[in-house]
Amino acid sequence: xxxxxxxxxxxxxxxxxxxxxxxxxxxxxxxxxxDLARVLEKELNDIGMEDVELDDNCxxxxxLPSNIDYEVPTVGFVAHIDTSPDFTGANVKPQVHENYNGExxxxxxxxxxxxxxxxxxxxxxxxxxTIITTDGTTLLGADDKAGVTEIVSAMEYxxxxxxxxxxxxxxxxxxxxxxxxxxxxxxxxxxxxQWAYTMDGSQIGELEYENFNAAGAVVTINxxxxxxxxxxxxxxxxxTIASKFIxxxxxxxxxxxxxxxxxxxxxxxxxxxxxxxxxKYIIRDHDMTLFNKRKELMLETAxxxxxxxxxxxxxxxxxxxxxxxxxxxxxxxxIVDIAExxxxxxxxxxxxxxxxxxxxxxxxxxxxxxxxxxxAGGHNFHGRYEYVPVExxxxxTEVIVGIAQKVTEKFK
Numbered sequence: 001x002x003x004x005x006x007x008x009x010x011x012x013x014x015x016x017x018x019x020x021x022x023x024x025x026x027x028x029x030x031x032x033x034x035d036l037a038r039v040l041e042k043e044l045n046d047i048g049m050e051d052v053e054l055d056d057n058c059x060x061x062x063x064l065p066s067n068i069d070y071e072v073p074t075v076g077f078v079a080h081i082d083t084s085p086d087f088t089g090a091n092v093k094p095q096v097h098e099n100y101n102g103e104x105x106x107x108x109x110x111x112x113x114x115x116x117x118x119x120x121x122x123x124x125x126x127x128x129x130t131i132i133t134t135d136g137t138t139l140l141g142a143d144d145k146a147g148v149t150e151i152v153s154a155m156e157y158x159x160x161x162x163x164x165x166x167x168x169x170x171x172x173x174x175x176x177x178x179x180x181x182x183x184x185x186x187x188x189x190x191x192x193x194q195w196a197y198t199m200d201g202s203q204i205g206e207l208e209y210e211n212f213n214a215a216g217a218v219v220t221i222n223x224x225x226x227x228x229x230x231x232x233x234x235x236x237x238x239x240t241i242a243s244k245f246i247x248x249x250x251x252x253x254x255x256x257x258x259x260x261x262x263x264x265x266x267x268x269x270x271x272x273x274x275x276x277x278x279x280k281y282i283i284r285d286h287d288m289t290l291f292n293k294r295k296e297l298m299l300e301t302a303x304x305x306x307x308x309x310x311x312x313x314x315x316x317x318x319x320x321x322x323x324x325x326x327x328x329x330x331x332x333x334x335i336v337d338i339a340e341x342x343x344x345x346x347x348x349x350x351x352x353x354x355x356x357x358x359x360x361x362x363x364x365x366x367x368x369x370x371x372x373x374x375x376a377g378g379h380n381f382h383g384r385y386e387y388v389p390v391e392x393x394x395x396x397t398e399v400i401v402g403i404a405q406k407v408t409e410k411f412k
Contacts, residue, residue: 001157001394003130010132010149010393011094012039014141019089020082020179027185028058028082028175036081040148040173047156049171057175057185064155064169072167072411076196077154077400078360078371079147080177083139086382093135096390102127107136107384115385122203122379123387130390140386142378146393147199148173150376153393154400166404167411170196174360180321183363195335195370197403198361204392205348206375209329209336211355211362212263212284213291214321217298219245219279221272221314238277241305241313242270245279248301261286261354263294286324286354322358328365329372336372338410342402348395351375374399 016036021029028034041054044062051063058081066072083089097105102124105115113136117123123131134140151171158164170193174182177200201208223238249265258264263285271278283298285291295318302314329336336352343350355362361371377392 001153001397003390003394006149006153006393006397007096007130007132007390009153010145010388011096013145013148014092014094017090017092018082018141019085020176022085022179027181029179029181030082033058033082033175037173037175040081040152043152044155047152048159049155055187059175059186060173061191062155062171064158064166064171066166066168067162068165068167068408070412072407073194074168074170074192075403075407076170076172076191076193076369077151078172078174078196078198078364079151079200079376080144080174080182080360081148082175082178082182083141083145084143084178084382087139087384088137089139089141092138092141094140095133095135097131097133100127100129100131105131105133107133111136113137113384115387120380120385125203126389126391131387132390133387134384136384139381139383140378140388142376142386142388143381144177144200144376146378146388146396147376149393150199150396150400153397154404157397157401158404164401164405165408167407169404177360182360183367186360186364186367188364188367188369191369193369195332196361196364197339198359198371198373199376199396199400200359200361201355201373201375202377202379202381203351204375204377204389204395205343205351207336207339207343207350207352207372208355209372210286210326211322211324211358211373212286213288213323214358215283215291215295215318216321217281217283217295217316217318219281219298219302219314219316221245221277221279223274223276223313225274235274236313237274238313239272239274241309242272242277242279244305245301245314248305249297259356263287263290265294265298283318284356288324322362323366325362325365325371329370332370334410335370338406339372339374339399339403342399342406346395346398346402348399
């Protein structure tokens with residue numbers, strides 16, 4: 001793999017702003033996602049991919065035909081082109097740090113923004129490697145443009161090395177994954193793969209086939225505004241009621257106090273005035289029974305406070321978002337085993353653990369395309385401290401090539 005070629009490709013992708021918008025029902029949610037999609041469409045044609053198709057919903061699919069004379073399952077690889085709206089992805093200025101020395105990386109001297117291993121200790125795993133960061137004013141976009149880079153680079157490598165045997169491979173780049181819609185208009189039948197892998201994990205070695213069950217909740221609290229000088233017995237302050245609701249939920253079951261299989265309630269948006277306050281939560285749990293209990297607790301909490309107040313001040317609307325892919329992957333666990341074997345063959349220690357989030361793969365698995373998740377290499381997603389080691393991008397690219405080869409051996 002040509003290291004500089006991969007760096008150049010990744011830098012090209014991340015400097016194209018593709019931030020998605022959770023408040024826009026259009027598909028894709030932002031027009032600028034088309035900018036990268038069209039760049040990729042041309043690039044896939046240029047490297048020699050076949051059946052390159054960018055559809056009306058900004059899904060880009062392509063085929064690498066089989067170069068063997070017997071039938072093996074068609075395998076897919078998927079990544080998303082959008083970046084998170086949690087932090088700006090406009091005017092990304094990547095910084096390439098060769099031979100990382102294990103010390104603080106100054107991202108922005110003027111604003112005193114520092115990426116430090118004393119806080120982000122995972123950095124020390126990559127001492128001596130090439131680290132790509134931002135200038136501290138944007139996110140990087142390794143989530144998931146590292147995955148896009150890896151898939152394109154792997155396809156290019158296989159085309160340039162026909163001596164490497166592989167079956168038919170399908171790839172797809174999706175929009176709007178970061179706002180939960182990445183699989184909503186994915187045409188599984190047209191894709192035509194028996195299974196796929198999302199290249200959307202974090203540190204090197206990650207291999208995941210379990211993810212959160214997920215729901216979103218909107219809690220609306222209605223109050224009554226009265227002149228504060230004459231408010232006794234009349235004013236109903238929705239923000240005060242909102243604080244009761246917030247404090248009634250388990251204080252330790254929040255993202256900053258949980259890990260592993262532990263679920264949480266996450267209050268991510270709060271807008272309020274006396275007359276009305278709106279709280280927006282995400283609810284997460286790997287276990288379906290516990291997940292349903294979390295939803296029930298939110299409804300019960302609202303009901304309890306309403307009874308205390310003697311009025312229906314609080315209403316809660318809960319919508320399921322996606323479910324744990326484990327149920328759909330376990331019956332075909334050999335697809336995880338193949339990826340695990342490839343990593344071990346390469347000297348990579350597989351880190352098989354639950355995803356504390358979701359990927360396109362979780363929804364695709366329920367749509368008939370079992371889809372575990374493989375590391376893409378980045379760290380500290382969705383913020384100014386995001387970084388990716390170039391060596392991890394290269395290793396992920398090699399894992400894709402290895403899976404293509406392994407399938408021809410397993411199904412001969």
